[in-house]
Amino acid sequence: MTQRYFAITAPGFEKQLADEIDAVGGRKIEKHTGGVEFDATNRVFYRANYEVRTANRLYLRLDEFRARDFPELYRKTRRFGWERLLGEENKVYIKGVGRKSHLIHTDRIAETVADAIREHFEEDLKRPAPTIVEEQEEGAQYLLARIHEDRCQLSLDASGEHLYKRGWRQEAVEAPIRETLAAALLIRAGWNHRKPLVDPMCGSATFLVEAAWMASKRPPGDMRDFAFHRWKNFRQPLWDDVVEKGRRRMREIDEVQFWGFDANPEAVDAAQKNAELAGMSACTEFRQADVAELTPPSEKRGMIIANPPYGERLEEGSGPRAAWETLVDRFAEHFKGWRMGLVLPSDITPSHDRLKFKEEMRFQNGGIAVKFWLARHR
Structure with missing residues (x-):
């Protein structure tokens, strides 16, 4: 079974990233400004995090749907099977982004998504929900709710710390290159x-x-989680x-x-x-x-x-x-x-x-x- 992912890189380096994604087994690769979208099995997804050198971050594409008002955003977010990825032991930070859409209030987008996730667990599944945190903190899962032209895309960060943080650079000087x-x-x-x-x-x-x-x-991911x-x-x-x-x-x-x-x-x-x-x-x-x-x-x-x-x-x-x-x-x-x-x-x-x-x-x-x-x- 494959899922859709998005790998971020510095604009201008999309070809290098696409070549690396292809080398580890990614399929249906599409280059965009600042990143590459691709299909992958779990093995290929793991390899992409562990072996790709030019990606700054990887996201799992969770769901995409139309959302022209907040009730629609809430309803369609709540129906997703969040329990496949998250549980009560997880903390989740949600960032809302709205552009060229009816929904542009970023805080309310995040709050609506948070309410939908919480009630999916507590009301639909009758189990404790993940803890929603208001600021990004160490160990918290990062969920991006991006609405563009009334299409909402939910993406979950797979990387944690930026992938350029290999784990070996403990000593830094002025203006280091990533x-x-x-x-x-x-x-x-x-x-x-x-x-x-x-x-x-x-x-x-x-x-x-x-x-x-x-x-x-x-592999560039050999010293980190x-x-x-x-x-x-x-x-x-x-x-x-x-x-x-x-x-x-x-x-x-x-x-x-x-x-x-x-x-x-x-x-x-x-x-x-x-x-x-x-x-x-x-x-x-x-x-x-x-x-x-x-x-x-x-x-x-x-x-x-x-x-x-x-x-x-x-x-x-x-x-x-x-x-x-x-x-x-x-x-x-x-x-x-x-x-x-x-x-x-x-x-x-x-x-x-x-x-x-x-x-x-x-x-x-x-x-x-x-x-x-x-x-x-x-």
Whole structure:
């Protein structure tokens, strides 16, 4: 039996997410702005949470119906078989959204859905209802009631914490890139998992740890749990089987393949600790160094990937010149045969007479419009 799900990603990365959903067995895949909708069995749904690297959150589509007034919303919400997923041990936070519809009062939408769920349990089933909470809190199930053009869609969050929270990043520095975004950029760049990767402004090591996990085939959900683990229909043996098979596909990387550099000693310390927590100390190496000193750490050619300082941080890292300009010069001079991926604000167009740049994509990073550039030598 299959059900319908929706996976959220950063706008612009829908293709990468759709490819990953397809790889774990999703069917009837439809790309939308900021996400992918798909059909899946329980096994495929479990695998999507455990193995997909570019999704920020997954929702189970519960029901969809017309709702032009609150009595209709109440009646149709109450008829759903909530007991298949939730019980008295669950807490539920409900968010209402209304756009281009007769029902636009978000608080009343949430209250109506809450009343319907409560009375479904207490009056229809004669059993205690889940506890409805007024604010999102740890462990509470997140239910989205979205009404658009008088069509109500009820969706239950399957993830819990955002999927970019892998569990290994305990040490953070200023303006870290999200793990899901780092993975998506590595995929988009076409990085070869068996070649060296260098981040010359590594921060808390997000690019490098994500790359190490990709190269070792470690599932991104291996260090965390999920909201669907607390659903009534959660099947522990099936989950254990998914995890066991995912771990069997992993491979050891026993030599350094990932190098991180940063001028900030606190960033280097954070990166080292994060790599250790992620179980990737053996294949990563971190050093304090300014980008102006960057040279290849390996005779084997590979790729540089960087999210240089920009915005308020644009001038940090190497004196009066922007750090990315220095990086471009170092790449041109010392990294013949390597490739480079560079995240820059959308108003910057990099150039160098010895390099060829290609604008690969545009997206938002931390609320700033940016572009991802790929560079190689002419």
